[in-house]
Amino acid sequence: MPKPRTVLLIAGAALLARGALRRRVQVSPLWPMPALDPPLSGRPRSRALRLLLTAHERVADGVVRLRLEGAGLPRWTPGAHLDLVLPSGLVRQYSLCGDPEDTSSYTIATRLVEDGRGGSREVHEQLAEGMELEVRGPRNRFPLVEAGSYVFVAGGIGITPVLPMLRSLPEGTAWRLLYCGRSRASMPFLEEVRKLAGDRLTVVAEDEDGRPDLDALLAGVAPGTAVYCCGPEGLMAAVAERVPEGAELRLERFAPRASADGNTAFEVELRRSGRTVTVPADSTVLAAVRRELPGTVYSCEQGFCGTCQQRVLEGEVEHRDELLTDAERADSMLICVSRARGERLVLDL
Numbered sequence: 286m287p288k289p290r291t292v293l294l295i296a297g298a299a300l301l302a303r304g305a306l307r308r309r310v311q312v313s314p315l316w317p318m319p320a321l322d323p324p325l326s327g328r329p330r331s332r333a334l335r336l337l338l339t340a341h342e343r344v345a346d347g348v349v350r351l352r353l354e355g356a357g358l359p360r361w362t363p364g365a366h367l368d369l370v371l372p373s374g375l376v377r378q379y380s381l382c383g384d385p386e387d388t389s390s391y392t393i394a395t396r397l398v399e400d401g402r403g404g405s406r407e408v409h410e411q412l413a414e415g416m417e418l419e420v421r422g423p424r425n426r427f428p429l430v431e432a433g434s435y436v437f438v439a440g441g442i443g444i445t446p447v448l449p450m451l452r453s454l455p456e457g458t459a460w461r462l463l464y465c466g467r468s469r470a471s472m473p474f475l476e477e478v479r480k481l482a483g484d485r486l487t488v489v490a491e492d493e494d495g496r497p498d499l500d501a502l503l504a505g506v507a508p509g510t511a512v513y514c515c516g517p518e519g520l521m522a523a524v525a526e527r528v529p530e531g532a533e534l535r536l537e538r539f540a541p542r543a544s545a546d547g548n549t550a551f552e553v554e555l556r557r558s559g560r561t562v563t564v565p566a567d568s569t570v571l572a573a574v575r576r577e578l579p580g581t582v583y584s585c586e587q588g589f590c591g592t593c594q595q596r597v598l599e600g601e602v603e604h605r606d607e608l609l610t611d612a613e614r615a616d617s618m619l620i621c622v623s624r625a626r627g628e629r630l631v632l633d634l
Contacts, residue, residue, distance in 0.1 A: 333370070334358070336391065338416045345473040348442060349409055350382075350394045353420060358388045363449035364427035364537070367391060368590055370419035372411065376584040376592075377404040380446035380515075380537070381423060382474070385453070391420065394473055396442040402586075421590075426607055427537040432511035434459035436502065436532075438524050440516020441466045444474055446537055447515060451481050465489040465497045465520070503527045511535065538607055551625040555634040556598055570620035574634060581634070588622035595620050600630035 340352035366380045383392030398405045412418070429450045437460065439447045444464060454460060462482050466472035469490045479486060489497040503524070506512065508531030514524045515537035528534045548566040553573065555562065562573040571593055575581050584592040588606030596617050603626045606619040620632070 332359075332421070334420050335417050336420055338412060338414055338418055339390070341412055341414050344394060345475070346468070346471040347397045348394055348471070348473045349397075350392060350473070351408070351412070352383075352390055352392050353418060354390045356389065358391060359423060360388060361385050361391075361423035362425055363429045363453050364446050365423040365425035366427075366446070367393060367423055368421040368585075369393070369408075370421070371404060371407050372416075372418075373403075373407055374584075375402075375404045375407065376421075376590050377408070378585065378587070378589045380427075382445040382448050385449060391423075394442065394445050396473075424608075427513075427515070427535060429453065429513075430511055430533070430535070432533065433509040434507060434511075436460070436506060436510060436512045437462040438497075438499075438502070438512070438514040438516065438520065439464045440514075440520045441472065443515035443517075443520075443537070444472070444478065445515075447513060448474055448478065450513070451478070461485050461487070461502070463487045463489065463497055463499075463502050465491070465516075468492045499523055499527050503529065505529075506532050508532065513537075548624065551627065552629045553625070554599075554629070554631040556631055557634055564624070569622065570618075570624065570630075570632075574620060574632075578634060583621055586621045588619050591619065593619055593621045596633035598631040598633055601626040602630065 334355060336353035336355045338351060339354045340350065342350050344350045361381055362385060364380075366378050369377050369379055371377065377395070379393035379395055381391055382394055383390065395405050395408050397409045427446055435454070435458065437447050437450070439462065447462070451460075451462065462478070462485060464472065464475070464478055464486065465488070467490070469475060469488070472488075472490070475488070487497075487502070503512070506529050510532045512524065512528050512532050512534050514521050514534070518538070521536050521538070525534060525536070550566050551564055553562050553564055553570055555574065555577065558578060560577050562577055564570050564573040571581070571583055571586070582592055584590045589608055591608050594609070594613075594617050602614070602618045603624045604614050604618060605622040605624070609617065609619065
């Protein structure tokens with residue numbers, strides 16, 4: 286019969302081994318295979334701030350301007366945007382349209398989208414002065430570059446990132462602006478734009494003037510000109526078709542880019558979980574994954590915030606986001622908008 290001390294030693298060793306095994310499995314669920322790197326999903330891309338909403342005012346038909354105040358706020362440059370975290374948990378992105386030198390407040394504006402997913406309606410109808418809101422950023426994926434001359438094209442609320450650019454241009458810079466919208470009453474900051482631009486401005490209200498003449502605007506644009514466009518996808522596509530060779534085109538999108546060839550179905554292997562899901566042509570990787578793994582985190586569903594970023598282990602990705610760098614795209618994707626270029630992807634999920 287074993288001695289009591291021997292029994293205690295054996296029991297203690299067994300408990301230690303069991304604890305070590307549990308920790309090993311937690312590190313790598315597929316143990317004894319090698320542990321995968323920690324997952325990317327849900328990592329914050331910038332520090333969150335809590336700011337006070339001190340102004341919520343209508344500035345055009347269907348457009349409200351918000352002033353968010355704090356102390357010692359991070360500086361930003363023209364073209365930057367904020368992630369606004371709404372009380373419902375929705376996250377939406379809005380261009381900063383105030384003064385970059387003001388470190389005590391951020392100013393944004395948003396248009397009510399009647400048939401949208403609810404974010405703009407919440408901003409218009411549920412936010413009120415005195416509320417404290419969370420923001421992330423600022424981030425700038427639409428910076429104002431140095432150029433010999435500039436052409437700006439803004440459609441409706443697309444004037445918001447352009448406005449700080451116009452204010453920041455050095456005196457003597459050659460530039461022109463085409464500002465178009467459904468009606469003059471629906472075009473925010475129109476009077477300020479008129480004062481800034483003078484005879485360099487062309488205003489086109491579709492209910493009065495019809496469609497803008499992009500051919501006339503872009504004909505003869507000199508090489509080295511920076512052409513900036515922010516507005517609906519149709520407007521940006523039309524500008525992109527007409528930009529002459531040698532000019533630099535920069536676009537700011539409100540929604541994820543679409544494929545010219547349409548979507549096709551494909552399979553996604555979830556390596557950590559040992560499962561495979563099918564992504565239909567009319568669905569997203571995020572939706573397919575969440576059917577199997579409901580706890581998969583996400584936020585904006587627009588390819589802007591980065592919450593749903595996942596590491597790609599195998600397969601080629603068609604990136605449709607507006608956030609990841611080239612280095613990040615080499616081994617990861619935003620599963621809310623991006624898709625497979627082929628028939629299969631393998632994710633670290």
